Amino acid sequence: MRYRSLFLNFVSASIVFGAWEIAGRIPVSFAFPTFIESMSAFWVLIIEGTLFTAYAETLRPLVIGVVISTVLGVGIGLWIGLSRAFDWLVSPIFIVMQTAPLAALIPLLIMIYGIGLTSKVFVVCIMAMPVIVLNTSAAVRNTPASIIEMGNSFLGSRRDVIIKIILPAASPIVFAGLRLGVSAGFIGAILAELKITPTGVGDIISYSRSIADYPTMYAAILSIILLAVVFLNVLERIEITLFKGTRRNYVSD
Amino acid sequence: MNNISTDVDNAVTVRNVCKNYDNVEALRDLSLEFPRGQLTSILGPSGCGKTTLLKIIAGLLKPTSGEILVNNKPVTGPGPDRAFVFQDFALLPWATVLRNVAFGLELRGVAKSEREAIAEKYIKDVGLTDFEHSYPHELSGGMRQRVGLARALSVDAQVLLMDEPFSAVDEQTRRKFQEDLLDLVKNENKTFLFVTHSIEEAVYVSDQIAILLPRPSRVSEIIRPSGFREKEALNIRRDPEYLDIVDRIWASLRTYVE
Amino acid sequence: MKVFGYRLPGMSSLLLWALLWEIVGQMELTFFLPPLSAIFVTLMEIGTTKVFIKALQETGHAFFVGTFFAIVIGVPVGIMMGKNRLIDEILLPWVNMFLSAPLTALVPVLMVLFGFGLKSIIITTTLFAIWIIVLNSRAGVLQINRSLVEMALSFGASPKDAFFKIYFWAALPEILGGVRIGFIRAVKGVIIGQLLISVVGFGALFELYSSNFLMKHFWAVLIVLFTISFIIAECLAWLERRVSYYAAQR
Structure with missing residues (x-):
């Protein structure tokens, strides 16, 4: 019974990978390599070290973009949550950004900032920021009124109430927003590499596609999906241990 | 009341019912009879399996062993002879x-x-x-x-199963409900099974009170108030017998409340 | 926000931003930001051109077919996962994975498998939308009040009645929430798909306008896109609010 979920994970993974292998062997398409071919291509990418140099390249705009989005996003979000006037002025922009297909801005960014790192960082930022801002402001605004009243009734200053009550109460949802922001940032980083200039993993994908080396292409795509999923899962674990017992009820996108 | 030979006419009979969840014993060898046309309360501390028993009678849960008879027919599932009133x-x-x-x-x-x-x-x-x-x-x-x-x-069922029906309403509304319930028992010719955790409520509305004790649940006592049932609804709460029964039940339950 | 005792409506500040945009545009500070009025004039001009209408049609087609599949597949799968533990345990890890995976990376695969056309874009759209729909439908079924189901059973409901009279309606607020988020994701998916497979729809238009530095045209298309996606999101949010009165107290 204890190993049930582990066993079922194994079963469902075998079904999917098995189906992939069989579909590759038929083959369903000339561009559909088998699971084993893709895995060996993955192995080659690792031992040749190509994958690591590629990720050093790919992660740079992602990390810079996520850091900028976090600092700016949480800051703006807090401000929106605390000030009615700022809320009225700024949040409509983020609400529109949240629903809009911002990827369409990429050609414009290329025109303005060229095809370098700046454009890519920008792509990551516009993807990651709205969800961070909206989660942070919602978290601040939804602080239970009773604990703020408690702080006021015990003569806490405005500063005390913000730092000791509102911020800690908001932090689980803020963190959840950050996780969603990172998730959107990954989309941005890959989009930037596929659309702006092929560097890093995007380069492996584009190049191997152009020479019809499909196993390598699949391996590179699998690696980036795996990396994103593992990293986001780690963040979620951290979130769960950090905010054990707090109600987690966040705005998703 | 309908006395046939020696026995009372029972609308519902619970015979030697056991219920286990995995390794937890919720009910052990529980037997209980519910006379027709009367209101029987099932009273006990939380976690004593009151609701489990009621849902087994309703046919919503299957007993691990034992049987339920409604109108002398064994229960295999929900049926048109019973209607359920939910706590929520x-x-x-x-x-x-x-x-x-x-x-x-x-x-x-x-x-x-x-x-x-x-x-x-x-x-x-x-x-x-x-x-x-x-x-x-x-x-x-x-x-x-x-x-x-x-x-x-x-749905005009003969048996009404009420699972803590008044626990989610405020105290004053509840008192009104209790008075209405007394009228209902008197006027409708139905059998009421009434689960509650309120001692006063059970004594106030019941013809018969079955007290369940927990871990594992069994019927510890059956009390049949006799003196005040015919009295005016407004006078029941100061009847000496009412007060005595309330005290007696609390004395036997208090050790089980943490 | 109140000014002189008058409550300003929620999105009214956008007008202020539009004014700011107009001023910056008129000052000709940057080539990339033409005045808003000029953009609207351009919008009126290209709005009736064949290329634009064709792009809108192609995008709309891909979007609706893509979301249609996402709903038709996603909702039943989600309900099944909510009702059956084994199916749930087998599928849930994958759904969670695809929910957070950067699906953009899959577009090149779709391109080589399904060609540089509408088919790939439709599949991209479905892929973007479906996972959140599955997950929300599942959550909707999981949170159904046990006593509603017991109530139906105690009155002798058949499994079919229980499904159509209880499960579906009780899960509806969550399902609609999932569909709303799915639609928002689908808008992003359809655009990302078109950007990467830049031969159809707005992808081709963007390519055309940006290579010829037609800024007004570019912004006009962007504004149309943003407006449409915002309207879609708001309509679904309105629909969701209509059923959410009972979401709180099931």
Whole structure:
């Protein structure tokens, strides 16, 4: 019974990978390599070290973009949550950004900032920021009124109430927003590499596609999906241990 | 009362019922009889399996062993001879009061005009006239439970199973409900099974009180108040026998309350 | 926000931003930001051209077919996962994975498998939308009040009645929430798909306008896109609010 979920994970993974292998062997398409071919291509990418140099390249705009989005996003979000006037002025922009297909801005960014790192960082930022801002402001605004009243009734200053009550109460949802922001940032980083200039993993994908080396292409795509999923899962674990017992009820996108 | 030879006529009989969840023993060898036309309370501390017992009688849960007889027929599942009143009302939030009250009949395939006519009657009986087209979220807790009660009455089952029906309404509404319940028992010829955790409530409304003790649950005592049942509803709460029974039950339950 | 005792409506500050945009545009500070009025004039001009209408049609087609599949597959799968533990345990890890995976990376695969056309874009759209729909439908079924189900059973409901009269309606607020988020994701998916497979729809238009530095045209298309996606999101949010009155108290 204890190993049930582990066993079922194994079963469902075998079904999917098995189906992939069989579909590759038929083959369903000339561009559909088998699971084993893709895995060996993955192995080659690792031992040749190509994958690591590629990720050093790919992660740079992602990390810079996520850091900028976090600092700016949480800051703006807090401000929106605390000030009615700022809320009225700024949040409509983020609400529109949240629903809009911002990827369409990429050609414009290329025109303005060229095809370098700046454009890519920008792509990551516009993807990651709205969800961070909206989660942070919602978290601040939804602080239970009773604990703020408690702080006021015990003569806490405005500063005390913000730092000791509102911020800690908001932090689980803020963190959840950050996780969603990172998730959107990954989309941005890959989009930037596929659309702006092929560097890093995007380069492996584009190049191997152009020479019809499909196993390598699949391996590179699998690696980036795996990396994103593992990293986001780690963040979620951290979130769960950090905010054990707090109600987690966040705005998703 | 209907005395046939030596035995009382029982609407519901529970015989040697055991219920286990995995390794936890919820009910052990429980036997209990519910006389026809009377209200029997099942009273006990939380976690004593009151609700489990009621759901087994309703046919919503299967006992691990033992049997339930309703009108001398064994229970295999839910049936038209029993109707359930839920603690949290279990109203369809997307349906009007009228449809909610008629829902039991709807599931039994009664035609729309017919079931709505029946529902109208019971909506009037529970005092919700003019609220037929309201939705549950527009009603107070007490009114919602009246809808739940009307729904149970409208299917005209002989046995009413009530699972802590008044625990989610406020104290004053609850007192009104208790008085109404006494009238209902007197006027409708139905058998009531009433689960509660309130000692006063059980003594106030019951013809018979079964006290369940936990871990594993068994019937520890059956009390039949005799003196004040015929009295005016307003005088019951100061009747000496009422007060004595309340005290006696608390004395036996208090060690089980943490 | 109140000014002189008058409550300003929620999105009214956008007008202020539009004014700011107009001023910056008129000052000709940057080539990339033409005045808003000029953009609207351009919008009126290209709005009736064949290329634009064709792009809108192609995008709309891909979007609706993509979301249609996402709903038709996603909702039943989600309900099944909510009702059956084994199916749930087998599928849930994958759904969670695809929910957070950067699906953009899959577009090149779709391109080589399904060609540089509408088919790939439709599949991209479905892929973007489906996972959140599955997950929300599942959550909707899981949170159904036990006593509603017991109530139906105690009145002798058949499994079919229980499904159509209880499960579906009780899960509806969550399902609609999932569909709303799915639609928002689908808008992003359809645009990302078109950007990467830049031969159809707005992808081709963007390519055309940006290579010829037609800024007004570019912004005009962007504004149309943003407006449409915002309207879609708001309509679904309105629909969701209509059923959410009972989401709180099931």
